[in-house]
Amino acid sequence: MTEHDTKNIATRNIMLHYPKRLADKPIISTLIKKYDIIVNITRARIDQDEEGTLVIEISGLKKNIDAGLAYLDDLGITFKPVSKVIKRIDERCTHCSACIVVCPTKALAVRDRESMVVDFIEDRCIGCGLCIPACPYTAMEMSE
Ligand code: SF4
Ligand code: SF4
Known part of the structure; x- marks a missing residue:
């Protein structure tokens, strides 16, 4: 790789949703093989309806x-x-539990019916940010 190429390397973290109709499509391997992009899957989740949510780190030449x-x-x-x-x-x-309905991964969940405590289970969080505007008490924040 040339010095010029090195300057044009970029890394991005993105969350992508893909519908059931694309569940069998080799999307990640296409990004790797056809577009020469390094892909690191940070989080992956398949819903009951087989819709997929992935958080991936991609790096490669900007173009x-x-x-x-x-x-x-x-x-x-x-x-x-x-x-x-x-x-x-x-x-x-x-x-208050207002965030629970928007969280796609159940990273925000009621611990039990007796306490009604809402837990934030960090290792389930995909960083989508949907809980931030949903929280009336500005308790959820995003940071780099
Ligand atoms: S950012 Fe918020 S809504 Fe999104 S997965 Fe994490 S806790 Fe759930
Ligand atoms: S994080 Fe915000 S929306 Fe979620 S339970 Fe706590 S106060 Fe309510």
Whole structure:
């Protein structure tokens, strides 16, 4: 790789949703083989209806990443950038449970019916950020 190439390397974290109709399509291997992109799958989840949610870190030449993202777009896969870390400011959380319905991975979940405590289970979090606007107490935050 030349010095010029090194300067044009980019890394991005994105979350992508792909519909059931594409479940068998070799999307990740196409990004790797056809677009010469390094893909690191951070989180993966398949819903009961077989819709998929992936958080991936992609790195490669910027032009290849742009081409790879255009490929995803052409397939009808929606994606958006994500930050790596979602945190909860526990002192602000009132355990109101408003965030639970928006969390696609059950990273925010009621511990039990007796306590009704809402737990934030960090290793389930895919960093989608949906809980941030859903929380009326601004307890959920995103940071790089
Ligand atoms: S919406 Fe906010 S305050 Fe309510 S349970 Fe979730 S994090 Fe806590
Ligand atoms: S960012 Fe929030 S809504 Fe998204 S997976 Fe993590 S806890 Fe759930």
